[in-house]
Amino acid sequence: MNKGFxxxxxxxxxxxLTTIITSTLIGVGVLTLPxxxxxxxxxxxxxxTIAGGLISMGSCWLMARLSRLFPGRSLVEYSPLVLGSSSLxxxxxxxxxxxxxxxxxxxxxxxxxxxxxxxxxxxxxxxMETPLEATIIAxxxxxxxxxxxxxxxxxxxxxxxxxxxxxxxxxxxxxxxQKAEWNNLLPIFTFSWKDLFNGxxxxxxxxxxxxxxxxxxxxxxxxxxxxxxxxxxxxxxMLVYTLIVIAGIAVFDIDELQLLMWPTLELVKTTxxxxxxxxxxxxxxLAVWVVAVFTTIGNVYYAFIYGLRQLLGKGIVFQRIxxxxxxxxxxxxxxxxxxxxELSRFNSIIxxxxxxxxxxYPIFYLFLSLLRGRKLHRQAGEQDD
Amino acid sequence: MxxxxxxxxxxxxxxxxxxxxxxxxxxxxxxxxxxxxxLSENLDTISHQLGSTDDLVVRTLPLPERGTSAAVLHLxxxxxxxxxxxxxxxxxxxxxxxxxxxxxHELEMSRTLRQVIRSILSGNTILLVDGKAEAYxxxxxxxxxxxxxxxxxxxxxxGPRDGFTETLSVNTAxxxxxxxxxxxxxxxxxxxxxxxxxxxxxxxxxxxxPEILNEVMRRLQAIRIDGVLESGYLEQFIExxxxxxxxxxxxxxxxxxxxxxxxxxxxxxxxxxTPFALIAPAVFAQFYQSPEDYYxxxxxxxxxxxxxxxxxxxxxxxxxxxxxxxxxHPEMIPSRLVIAMTAGRSTVPFPSIVEAxxxxxxxxxxxxxxxxxxxxxxxxxxxxxALVVGEAAVTAGLVSPVMVIIVSLTTIGxxxxxxxxxAISLRMLRFPMMLMAGIFGLYGIMLFLILILIHLAALKxxxxxxxxxxxxxxxxxxxxxxxxxPLVKMRNRPSIYDPxxxxxxxxxxxx
Numbered sequence: 010m011n012k013g014f015x016x017x018x019x020x021x022x023x024x025x026l027t028t029i030i031t032s033t034l035i036g037v038g039v040l041t042l043p044x045x046x047x048x049x050x051x052x053x054x055x056x057x058t059i060a061g062g063l064i065s066m067g068s069c070w071l072m073a074r075l076s077r078l079f080p081g082r083s084l085v086e087y088s089p090l091v092l093g094s095s096s097l098x099x100x101x102x103x104x105x106x107x108x109x110x111x112x113x114x115x116x117x118x119x120x121x122x123x124x125x126x127x128x129x130x131x132x133x134x135x136x137m138e139t140p141l142e143a144t145i146i147a148x149x150x151x152x153x154x155x156x157x158x159x160x161x162x163x164x165x166x167x168x169x170x171x172x173x174x175x176x177x178x179x180x181x182x183x184x185x186x187q188k189a190e191w192n193n194l195l196p197i198f199t200f201s202w203k204d205l206f207n208g209x210x211x212x213x214x215x216x217x218x219x220x221x222x223x224x225x226x227x228x229x230x231x232x233x234x235x236x237x238x239x240x241x242x243x244x245x246x247m248l249v250y251t252l253i254v255i256a257g258i259a260v261f262d263i264d265e266l267q268l269l270m271w272p273t274l275e276l277v278k279t280t281x282x283x284x285x286x287x288x289x290x291x292x293x294x295l296a297v298w299v300v301a302v303f304t305t306i307g308n309v310y311y312a313f314i315y316g317l318r319q320l321l322g323k324g325i326v327f328q329r330i331x332x333x334x335x336x337x338x339x340x341x342x343x344x345x346x347x348x349x350x351e352l353s354r355f356n357s358i359i360x361x362x363x364x365x366x367x368x369x370y371p372i373f374y375l376f377l378s379l380l381r382g383r384k385l386h387r388q389a390g391e392q393d394d
Numbered sequence: 395m396x397x398x399x400x401x402x403x404x405x406x407x408x409x410x411x412x413x414x415x416x417x418x419x420x421x422x423x424x425x426x427x428x429x430x431x432x433l434s435e436n437l438d439t440i441s442h443q444l445g446s447t448d449d450l451v452v453r454t455l456p457l458p459e460r461g462t463s464a465a466v467l468h469l470x471x472x473x474x475x476x477x478x479x480x481x482x483x484x485x486x487x488x489x490x491x492x493x494x495x496x497x498x499h500e501l502e503m504s505r506t507l508r509q510v511i512r513s514i515l516s517g518n519t520i521l522l523v524d525g526k527a528e529a530y531x532x533x534x535x536x537x538x539x540x541x542x543x544x545x546x547x548x549x550x551x552x553g554p555r556d557g558f559t560e561t562l563s564v565n566t567a568x569x570x571x572x573x574x575x576x577x578x579x580x581x582x583x584x585x586x587x588x589x590x591x592x593x594x595x596x597x598x599x600x601x602x603x604p605e606i607l608n609e610v611m612r613r614l615q616a617i618r619i620d621g622v623l624e625s626g627y628l629e630q631f632i633e634x635x636x637x638x639x640x641x642x643x644x645x646x647x648x649x650x651x652x653x654x655x656x657x658x659x660x661x662x663x664x665x666x667x668t669p670f671a672l673i674a675p676a677v678f679a680q681f682y683q684s685p686e687d688y689y690x691x692x693x694x695x696x697x698x699x700x701x702x703x704x705x706x707x708x709x710x711x712x713x714x715x716x717x718x719x720x721x722x723h724p725e726m727i728p729s730r731l732v733i734a735m736t737a738g739r740s741t742v743p744f745p746s747i748v749e750a751x752x753x754x755x756x757x758x759x760x761x762x763x764x765x766x767x768x769x770x771x772x773x774x775x776x777x778x779x780a781l782v783v784g785e786a787a788v789t790a791g792l793v794s795p796v797m798v799i800i801v802s803l804t805t806i807g808x809x810x811x812x813x814x815x816x817a818i819s820l821r822m823l824r825f826p827m828m829l830m831a832g833i834f835g836l837y838g839i840m841l842f843l844i845l846i847l848i849h850l851a852a853l854k855x856x857x858x859x860x861x862x863x864x865x866x867x868x869x870x871x872x873x874x875x876x877x878x879x880p881l882v883k884m885r886n887r888p889s890i891y892d893p894x895x896x897x898x899x900x901x902x903x904x905x
Binding site: 022024025131135136139143144147148151154155158159162164165166168169170286287288289290292293295296297299300303 | 722723725726727728729834835836837838839840841844845847848850851852859861864865866867
């Protein structure tokens with residue numbers, strides 16, 4: 010049949026951009042968040058999620074600002090423009106190639122480690138007798154299925170799954186407030202600036218993932234507010250995170266919290282369904298949490314594949330085939346950490362690297378493109394013709 | 395010219411050749427030549443073109459008063475015999491004055507052989523007069539037809555009781571009778587090289603989005619097939635995705651539903667010989683929306699629609715949830731219930747996935763059997779199957795009592811769906827869902843649900859995203875999504891079909 014009829018293009022609305030940001034952020038990290046947020050700051054752990062959220066929001070806003078200079082183009086496409094000049098186009102390509110490759114490799118690695126962490130949780134908490142490999146492969150296959158489609162489908166699936174990600178977390182936070190011991194949150198202001206910095210660094214793992222917007226901002230509709238989307242998207246994630254951390258600290262106290270492997274899951278155990286329809290909720294919560302993990306891994310992997318496709322200048326067929334083939338090294342990568350301890354060490358390294366790297370990327374590109382200003386616009390205009 | 399264009403041209407030429415080779419005996423092969431003035435010559439050619447078929451009735455009438463002779467031709471059983479003998483034959487034998495015309499409602503002139511042949515095959519009567527190179531075509535179709543009856547599969551408690559029949563003109567009239575709008579337009583097409591099936595495309599001019607209408611017409615005109623026996627043939631040709639389990643066109647045998655959808659800016663396709671009309675484009679909401687929702691008052695219709703939504707989820711998920719809970723997550727079931735369930739399952743030799751599969755397959759067999767059986771026996775099979783076999787299976791220790799409850803709830807839930815073909819697509823998806831639940835428990839169910847959602851997010855029906863207005867989100871259209879607001883509040887047509895005329899209810903109405 011005629012597939013070309015009424016192509017809706019790849020135009021993303023503001024709301025779709027918002028849901029992509031929020032649902033990419035919320036993922037595996039939620040389960041450990043109350044613990045990691047309160048390692049450095051203690052009782053005031055929730056301040057670190059707010060601070061981390063605000064910093065990420067700024068970074069994401071810079072990305073949006075950058076994307077506004079090059080409407081309809083992703084990082085992969087505008088990077089050579091920024092770095093090269095009209096006379097030396099090859100130079101821009103040569104310089105930007107390793108930078109873009111770094112970015113794509115980062116996406117690839119966080120997809121691998123997020124799925125590994127996910128597999129570990131599923132195997133330890135729900136499916137004790139299922140091999141870790143099987144759960145990871147199933148998730149990867151789903152991500153590959155997503156990669157068979159146009160970018161518009163990514164926006165729609167995020168939009169569809171968004172309530173399923175947010176509502177259970179909000180409900181969980183509100184429900185566990187019933188058992189909260191509010192004194193646990195006191196005292197508030199006992200930390201130094203150094204503690205705050207450490208606390209923010211600890212939460213970076215939970216806030217990583219908005220880097221996919223380097224790719225997805227390119228699909229924004231003419232009138233879509235990229236800046237609004239980044240503020241709203243990160244704002245929603247920050248709100249949910251902060252509520253969860255407050256609930257975690259208030260229900261358990263800070264010392265107990267440090268001993269819990271998956272504090273959010275423990276929070277679920279303390280809540281009860283009225284009427285006792287379901288006796289224990291962890292499995293149900295984890296089932297819904299699968300959705301949050303899928304949107305993380307799926308979006309990140311899609312951004313990776315799409316970036317690769319643009320980098321090599323290929324079409325949708327390349328995207329479809331490579332998305333399946335590249336699962337094999339991804340699977341190998343996911344199985345590299347020997348145990349949970351090593352995995353969390355890898356994760357924090359990647360988190361730090363990402364924070365440094367991708368705090369720096371938008372500033373670097375924005376600085377360069379503003380410096381080159383008008384010349385760059387002319388160059389971009391030439392390419393459009 | 396690029397290679398792609400060359401390849402396309404080659405392919406088109408090949409298709410054209412195939413087409414001419416394979417359909418050379420059809421209507422297109424009848425020469426479009428003018429009739430001759432000689433009566434017997436005309437009779438010979440017509441009879442030759444129809445292969446001197448035995449049901450062709452030819453009656454030659456010498457007309458000595460006018461000094462000429464005439465012939466009346468029609469196919470046996472396809473015409474109203476009274477009309478012919480009353481008006482045509484009587485006219486020919488008694489009337490002297492030539493300017494007077496036979497008292498037949500529709501009378502046309504045909505000058506070519508192809509037109510004459512087509513008219514005969516459609517149940518018309520041909521009158522040929524010696525010495526004239528033209529034929530009178532009298533519209534006398536009168537084959538046996540079923541009257542307007544209550545729809546069999548789409549019954550409602552409150553609402554009109556008439557349903558479509560097999561006759562295209564009657565069906566069109568049933569819609570026209572409800573929509574006396576001069577803008578209701580009917581476009582007639584003939585599809586099927588051998589069946590020459592009449593197809594009427596109905597739309598409201600000034601309401602429908604012309605782009606969607608053009609696309610429907612384009613897809614219909616592109617169909618090359620030997621025969622169209624049911625609207626399902628057309629549906630499978632014009633749907634966007636052949637591999638999707640979800641129906642991308644709505645089918646209905648209710649004229650009121652067609653009228654309501656036309657008013658929303660959709661296009662209806664009526665096909666000769668079937669009581670099922672097609673409505674395009676269709677979205678996911680068809681799974682739980684029924685015309686009755688708009689006839690009942692606000693609270694009632696909201697309640698009924700929510701019940702339908704719940705039953706939709708039950709028919710898709712319940713057996714899988716049972717499998718997942720009983721074999722992977724028994725800790726989620728309240729402890730007393732888990733004891734009772736285990737006691738019931740203690741004699742069952744199979745794992746719960748096998749138990750569920752056996753029962754679900756059995757119930758599908760029962761369902762199919764009771765559809766095929768003649769009226770009075772059908773319910774008997776249902777009773778025997780559901781009560782006797784179910785009870786015996788539990789007593790024999792083959793299945794657990796809870797399983798019987800689950801299976802019956804699932805089946806009943808799937809029959810609460812307002813349309814048979816939508817219900818069956820969910821019933822189908824239940825089986826892979828059960829397998830996933832058997833492998834991965836709740837995790838498997840979620841994976842499969844996400845898979846379905848990815849497919850739904852990518853699916854389109856005539857350019858309209860299948861999941862709209864949920865995604866892409868359209869807050870205004872959500873007035874008719876899960877909850878239907880009071881009619882007074884639904885002032886605009888759904889914007890997802892991009893109607894040219896947007897308002898349907900004048901604002902500020904108060905009793």
